[in-house]
Amino acid sequence: MEPNLFFMNGKAWPATDHLMVNKGERVKLRLINASSMSIHPMHLHGHTLKVGAIDGNRLPMPFSRDTVPLAPGERYDLEFVAKNPGRWSFHCHELHHADAGMGTLFRYEGF
Ligand SMILES: [Cu+2]
Numbered sequence: 001m002e003p004n005l006f007f008m009n010g011k012a013w014p015a016t017d018h019l020m021v022n023k024g025e026r027v028k029l030r031l032i033n034a035s036s037m038s039i040h041p042m043h044l045h046g047h048t049l050k051v052g053a054i055d056g057n058r059l060p061m062p063f064s065r066d067t068v069p070l071a072p073g074e075r076y077d078l079e080f081v082a083k084n085p086g087r088w089s090f091h092c093h094e095l096h097h098a099d100a101g102m103g104t105l106f107r108y109e110g111f
Contacts, residue, residue, distance in 0.1 A: 006036075006092075006102040013101025019090075021082040023105050033070040040097060043067040044080065044106070046088040047051045053077035067093060087111050 008016045021027055030048075033040055044073060052062045055075050068076050091103025 004035075004097070004100055004102075005067050006097070006100065016101065016104055017089075018105040018107045021108055023082055023085055023108060025081055025082045027080050027106070031068065031070050031074055031076045031078065032072050035072050037072060037091075038072040038094070038097070039072070040102065041067050041068055041093040042076075042090070043093045044088065044090045046084045046086060047077045047080040047082070047106075051076060051078055056104055082106075082108065087110060 002050045006010050006016075008019075011017070031040075031042055049068055050062050050064050051059065051068060053059060053076070056077075060094055061076060068078065070076060085108040087108070088106045089103060091098040094102075
């Protein structure tokens with residue numbers, strides 16, 4: 001049995017797929033770290049993530065990050081504006097997690 005399972009939109013890798021976005025779209029993400037031990041520094045290329053809530057609590061002053069350090073039990077509500085057409089990697093910066101499937105591509109239509 002695999003000790004690590006990574007789900008995106010209810011599917012575990014390798015059944016996960018790219019996430020399609022359209023230019024100008026506001027993309028919202030909810031990340032949940034259900035593990036008991038691992039921190040997952042989630043990183044998106046080509047865009048900046050805005051952190052709007054942590055653990056279900058809206059932040060009075062949302063802040064921006066390229067990488068969000070998701071600790072065990074934490075939940076982050078993030079968003080970004082799709083304004084950089086292309087194919088952009090979204091992955092855990094613990095690269096052995098990314099190699100095990102903890103990542104995907106945000107893909108604009110036509111790329
Ligand atoms: Cu990770």
